Amino acid sequence: MQLSSVQIHLPESVRGFSRTLSRAFPTPRLLAPPSAGIDISDASVKWLALESAKKGNGLRVRSWGEIAIPEGVVVGGFVHDKEGLVSILAAVKKELRGIECAHAALPEEAAYVFSMQVPPGSRRAQILSLIEFELEARVPIPPSAAVYDFNLIEKNGAGEEIGVVVFPRDISESYAAAFAAADLPLASLELEASSIARAISSREGADPITLLVDFGRTRSGFAVLKRGIPIFTSTVSIGGGTVIKAIMEKLSLSEAEAMKFNNEQGIAPEGGAKSPGAEAVAGAAAALADEVARHYHYWDTRRNEHGERMTPVEQVYLLGGTSNMKGITDYIAGRVQAPTDQPNVWKNVADFDDYVPPITYRESLQYATAVGLALRGVSLI
Known part of the structure; x- marks a missing residue:
């Protein structure tokens, strides 16, 4: 696919x-x-x-x-x-x-x-008409806008599942x-x-259901990918800039120095868990991890009318500058109890x-x- x-x-x-x-x-x-x-x-x-x-x-x-x-x-x-x-x-x-x-x-x-089902063999024009009919219930803007x-x-078995x-x-x-x-x-x-x-x-579209986390400077984006197609996205106003700012203020470092500390020491700095560096990173890292865990558990535990898991999330991918924080991958993997890694963008x-x-x-x-x-x-x- x-x-x-x-x-x-x-x-x-x-x-x-x-x-x-x-x-x-x-x-x-x-x-x-x-x-x-x-x-x-x-x-x-x-x-x-x-x-x-x-x-x-x-x-x-x-x-x-x-x-x-x-x-x-x-x-x-x-x-x-x-x-x-x-x-x-x-x-x-x-x-x-x-x-x-x-x-x-x-x-x-x-x-x-969102994702939805359409009858098998539906033509593009038919699918677009079905989507327009669904907009009123799912989206707070009129189709004309x-x-x-x-x-x-x-x-x-139900037809064709599409991501809209x-x-x-x-x-x-x-x-x-x-x-x-x-x-x-x-x-x-x-x-x-x-x-x-x-x-x-993968170009074949055989990837497992994935929670994609993109840590930006001012905000972080979340997406659930099913066979490589987004079926959900969300954005929260917590970004990597919060971590860097905390390090700069706590350790009196420049932005470049704070970035280096983030990448090379991160969650487990040389001074130990009670060092100023650890205190600077811990709160911001925990806030980011809380959001990842919240999104993961919501999607991983959704059930249909038969009690079956609808979107069992099998892996978490971390992207963005803050994903370079030393220890963040293992930290989040421990929070969600799922394989967590940084993908190969090439x-x-x-x-x-x-x-x-x-x-x-x-x-x-x-x-x-x-x-x-x-x-x-x-x-x-």
């Missing part, structure tokens, strides 16, 4: 805009212009572009980088200062050198994600308008979790025996969204 992205469907009244967000007939790979994956957060814009290997197998990193976003330009994933974002995107375009368009992700804070689409998860993503149309338009003003055409918009899933999931790019990307392992955990978006541009998957 292909890991296709969740693109966006718009009602007939906004058909013109749908050409920006949704392409029912993607450009053939040989004709597709070079594109980059662009990941916008409250703190920065990251970009990454891929190209086919000139020698050997797989893909190669063509361009990558990050530009900090001033506070207040993007808040909670929402664009508050369009001109400020346009200026940053224009700066990114200069760094892309010959790349003509972009694939970008929409903020999960604004998304409504929504953009939405779906991905097939699996075929089963819905966004407010004005949010989608604000992102599209910023890219247009920066003269950086958008090839697609999709859910952040869909981008990450494309990077870390899984669908290249084999390390053929190519080692020019981004450190720790940095790569912050580039999963950009990698997944870039894979869309190269592979059209």
